[in-house]
Amino acid sequence: MKNRMQLLVLLISLSCLGQQYPGFKSLRFDENYSFLKKDTLQHDWYRTMKFIPLSSSKNTYISFGGSIRYQYFYAKNENWGDGPQDNDGYILSRYLFHADFHAGKFFRTFVQTQSSLADGRIDPSPVDQNPLEVHQVFADFNIINDANKRLILRVGRQEMTYGSQRLVALRDGPNNRQSFDGIKVIASKNNYSADFFYSHYVVAHDGIFDDDSNNDKQLWGSYLVISKVPFFKNIDVYYLGYERAHAVFNDGAGKENRHSVGTRIWGKSENWRYDGETLYQFGDFDSKDINAWTASLNLGYRLNMVKFHPEIGCKVEVISGDREVGDNGLETFNPLFPRGSYFGLASVIGLSNLIDFHPSLNFELAKNIEWGIDYDMFWRYSSNDGIYAPNVSLIYPGDTTTSKEIGGQLESEIVWQPNQYLYFRVEATWFKAGEYIKASGTGKDIFFTGITMQLNF
Template identity: 75%
Template sequence: MKNKLLLLVSLIPLSCFAQEYPSFKSSRQDEDYSFLKKDSTKGNWYKTMKFLPADKSKNIYFSFGGDIRFQYFYAKNENWGDGEQDNDGYVLSRYFLHTDFHAGKFFRAFVQVQSSLADGRIDPSPIDQNPLDVHQAFADFNFINENGKRLIVRAGRQELSYGSQRLVALRDGPNNRQSFDGVKVMAGKENVSADLFFSHYVVAKDGIFDDNSNQDRQFWGSYFVFNKIPVVKNIDLYYLGYERLKANFNDAMGKEIRHSLGARIWGKSESWRYDGEAVYQFGDVGSKDINAWTASINTGYRFNSIKFHPEIGFKTEVISGDKYEGDSKLQTFNPLFPRGAYFGLASVIGPSNLIDLHPSISFEITKNIDWVVDYDMFWRYSGNDGIYAPNTSMIYPSNTTTKKKIGNQLESEIIWEPTPFLYFRLEATWFLAKDYIKASGIGKNIFFTGITSQVRF
C-alpha cells in the first residue's frame, strides 16, 4: 500500500498542466488532442506524450495516456452477514494505459490495457480482479468525419456506453470495467446521431491476457439521439437485442432471447435537470414468454443563489418482476449490462423486480469539493419473484416470505477534485435490512466505508 501511495504522489506534479488541456473523458477513446498540431511549444514532455507526430505534416501522430486508481474499503456484515466475512478491509487497485494512433483523417487505432488487483479481498470475483489484459483494441475507419457529419466503422474490442448507462454501461464503479468484441457503425449529422452494433461480451478471467469473447452471449442493437428538440430538448430512442445460452431466473431457465425497446427524455437548464426513461422487453427464456418493463425518473433542482448551491434530487424506478410462478410468462426485467454498483458499492441489489425511491441533497462546499447525501428505499415489485444482482444472478428467491420491504440505505460521500488530473472520494453507507432480507438470510445491517484516490494523465 505504501508503494502505491508513493506512486500516486509522484504523479501529482501533472497538475501544473491542468489549465492547458481539456478535461478527461470517462471513455478515454473519446478524447481528441489533434488541436496540439498547431501548438509550437517545445520542451513540454506532457504535450509530447499527448501529441507525438510521426511525420513532418503532423497528420500522423500518437497519443498516450493512463489512469491509476487506489481504493480501500471496509465492510461490516457484507451481503447482510451471509458468507465469509472480512474484518480487516481490502485494497483495490486499477491501472489503465492506452495508445491512440491516428493516420490522417480516415484511420485510427486505439489500444488500452487494464490491470485490476484485489489485495486482501476474500475470494475476489472477476469484477474485482483481472491481473492484466487487453481492455480495448479497435480500429476506426472514418469514411466521413467533417463539417458536423460523420460515418465511422469501429471494429475490435471496445467499450459500449449509452444514455444514462442504466442498460449499457462502462461499469466504472467496480474495479474491472467491461468491454465487448464487435463491430459498431457510428453516423451523425447536425443534431442527430445513430449507432448500430453487434458484439459478444468479453469474459474477464483471473489470469494474464486470457480474456475472450463469450460466444454464448451476443449483444446487438441501435441507438438514436435527437438533440435540440422543442420543449423536451433531447430524446433517445433505442433497440437492444440480447441472447445467452444459459439464463436462470426465479421461475425460468434456459436459452434467453430478449429484445428491449426504450425511450429517454433528458435535459438541463441553469437550475433544473431531468431524465426520464421507459423500457419494454419481450422475447423468451426457455419455454416462457418475456413481458417485462421499467420506468424511471431522475430530476433535481439547484439553488444557485444560495450559499453552497444546494441541489435537491429525486429519483424513482419501478422495475417489473415475475407475477406468478408456474405460468407461461416471465415478467422479470433484465438490465443487460448496467452500472456494476447500481445503487452504490455497498448494496449488491440489481435493477430487477424492484421499486426504488431515492431522494438526495448535495452541496458545493468549495469550487472543487462536493458533499452528497442520499437515502434509498427498496421494495420488491412482485412478492412472487426474488431479488437479483446487477448481472441477474439470484441473491434470494421468492419463497422465503410474502413481505416486500427489502431495506433502506443512507449514503454520504465527499468528493474532492483539486485538478482535472486528481480525484479523491470519502464515502460511508448504512443499509438497514428489513422484512424480506431478514426472512431470506442472516439479515444483518450493513456498514460500508471507503476512500478512493485517482489520477489521470
C-alpha cells in the same frame, strides 16, 4: 504495494507540470489532441506524451494516456451477513494505459490495457480482479469525417455506454471495467447521432492476457440520440437485442433471447435537470414468453442563489418482477450490462423486481468540493419473485415471505477534485435490512465505507 504507491506519488507530482487541457472523457478514445499540432510554444513532457507527430504534416500522430485508481473499502455484514466476512477491509487498484494512433483524417487505432487487483479481498470475483489484459483494441475507418457529419466503421474490442448507463455501461464504479468484441457503425449529422452494433461480451479470467469473447452472451442493437429538440432538449430512442445461453431466474433456468425497446427524455437548464426513461422487453426464456418493463424519473433542482448551491433531487423507479412461478411467462426485467454501482458503491441490489424511491441533497462546499447525502427505499415489485445482484444473479428466492420490504439505504459522500487530473472521494453507506431480507437470510444491517484516489493523465 509499495512500488504502486511510489508510482502514484510520482505521477501526482508530475501532473502539476502539465498545462490545462480539455477535460478527460469517460470514454478515453473520445479525447482529441490534434489541436496540439498548432501549438509551437509548449514543449513539456506532458504535451509530448499527448501528441507525438509521426509525419512532417503532423497529421499522423500518436497520443498516450491513462489512469490510476486506488480504493480502500471496509464492509461490516457484507451481503447482510451471509457468506464469508472480512473484518480488515481490502484494497482495490486499477491501472489503465492507452495509445491512440491517428493516420490522417480517415484511420485510427486505439489500444488500452487494464490491470485490476484486489489485495486482501476474500474470494475476489472477476469484477474485482483481472491481473492484466488487453481491455480495448479497435480500428476506426472514417468514411466521412466532416464538421457536421461523420460515418465511422469501428471493428474490434471496445467499451460501450449508452444513455444513463442503466442497460449498457462502462462499469467504472467496480474495479474491472467491461468491454465487448464487435463491429459498430457510428453515424451523425447535425442534431442526430446513431450507433448500430453487434458484439460478444468479453469474459474476464484470473490470468494474464486470457480474456476472451463469450459466445454465450451476445448484444446487438441501435441507439439514436436527437439533440436540440424544442421543449424536450434531448430524446433517445433505442433497440437492444440480447442472447444468453445459460440464464437463471427465480422461475427457472434456460436459454434467454430478449429484445428491449425504449425511449429517454433528458436535459438540464440553469436550475433544473431531468431524466425520464421507459422501456419494454419481450422475447423468450426457455419455454416462457418474456414480458418485462421499467419506468424511471430522475429530477433535480439547484438553488444557485443560495449559499453552497444546494441541489434537491428525487429519483423514482418501478422495475417489473415475475408475477407467478411455474406459469408460461417471465416478467423479470433484465438490465443487461448496467453500471455496477447504480445504487452507490455498496452495490448490493440490481435493477430487477424493484420499486425504488430515492430523495437526495447535494451541496457545493467549495469550488472543487461537493457533499452529497441520499436515502434509498427499496421494495420488491412482485412478492413472488426474488431479488437480484447487479449481474442479474439471484440473491434470495421469492418464496421466503410475502413481504415486499427490502430495506433502506443511507449514503453520504464527499468528493474533492482539485484539478482535472486528481479525484478524491470519501463515502459511507448504511443499509437497514427490511422484513424480506431478514426472512431470507441472516438479515443483518450492512455498514460500508471507502476511500478513493484517482489520477488521470
